[in-house]
Amino acid sequence: MRYQRPKGTQDILPDVAPRWRMVENTFREVCRRFDFGEIRTPIFEDTDLFVRSVGAETDIVSKEMYTFEDKGGRSQTLRAEGTAPTVRAFLEENLQGQDRERLVKLYYIAPIFRQDKPQAGRYRQHHQAGIEAIGSPEPAVDAEVISLALTFFEAIGIKGTRLLVNSVGCPACAPSLVDELKASVADSVGSMCRDCQRRYETNTLRLLDCKNEVCRQVTDGAPKMLDLLCGECEAHFDGLREHLEALGIAYEIDPRIVRGLDYYTKTAFEFRHDALGAQDSIGGGGRYDGLVEQCGGPSIPGVGLGTGIERVLLVREALGLADEEQPREGSFIVAIGDEAWLPAYRLLHDLRRAGVKAEIDYRRRSMRAQMRYADAQGYLNAVLLGGDEIAKGVATVRDMLSGEQEEVALDGLAAHLKGE
């Protein structure tokens, strides 16, 4: 085997591509209904964009980015995340215009690159369908974003999604959680896992995320962000709950949801599905009220989400949502004998030009082989052309399901094949 695809990537072949198309088309349709417009940003950006927005200390930036230097000596990075490029374009292209409070709603379907170790449901190039709603501080918009995701999951047949929500506060109140958390855990740090002992200093909030039993017991007694929210953040969280409930959306409050990107404020949420293994998150997102400003723009709030196409496909597979059986379609031209080859070849192209899906056997094999092939490949009919047909100016059209066949004049054949 001479060349192989890069580790953690995949070739999406014609037999599975329809699943991708179905999921992508459904996402587009749901976005259309929610009035989000599509945006396509470059597949790479200045490295700084990700470093400054996602956060230099995050795992994504500190160890997972595909970064390279271009010939001009600029540091560039393959899209590591969907929100930062969208916000960059929002500012660069002045999508808000003169109305500083206008809500701009964008969606994208794009590959994301992260150099971590591949695992079930985790790839170095994966694909996210995501949305960003930039310009409104209203919790009703947070709920709309969540509602869109659930509508999407439902539309592709995924049941049993769990929604977890939390608030991570804002610059006014979040720092106090770090202090309180440190104080609360200080005496027990020694009993926690090695990772947590490190996190205690470097990334204190992540202590809440640890799955280790001992660590959980320690942090169970720790103060929760939700108890320390400032008035504004608390009101926002209440507003989110109010709007979710108005939509009849079930959710769990999980104070341990701490998303791995530094720009989140207030709302953080995640969708999980039990059909998956360890990587059970099929989507996540939250509010990023400081991000636009961090990216050099005015202070404009935003909220968004990303959902992983591969994970969604894995869930569909686990739930037994097989592909729709592909109906038979198209015509297979069967050339009988050498004298029929050129007329058949011409007929093939006439049919295609007229809008009929058609194929022929370039190996010029026996009629039997051609018929077998036409059957195995799932064509709806075989169009037989031999000496008899040519003499009469007709073709014999055989229905491959019923076995019935009839002679059809060549000049009306395309219409016949399309019209039935």
Place this chain on the structure above:
RNA sequence: GUGGGCGUAGCUCAACGGCAGAGCACCUGACUGUGGCUCAGGUGGCUGUGGGUUCGAUUCCCAUCGCCCACCCCA
């Protein structure tokens, strides 16, 4: 990045120091212009790659690449 498991025909898998096999799929024929069912025959492999041990390696050892599973983290 760390740990464990696995790489044999297009696919699913045997063989576990001694000539590399089966089922399915594919091709040809029985059937001279008619697919599916049946039967007969056939193609197909540097056993992931590179070293080592051995008279002999798919098998044992080392390395490497990839996949799978978990950790970390995330979609």
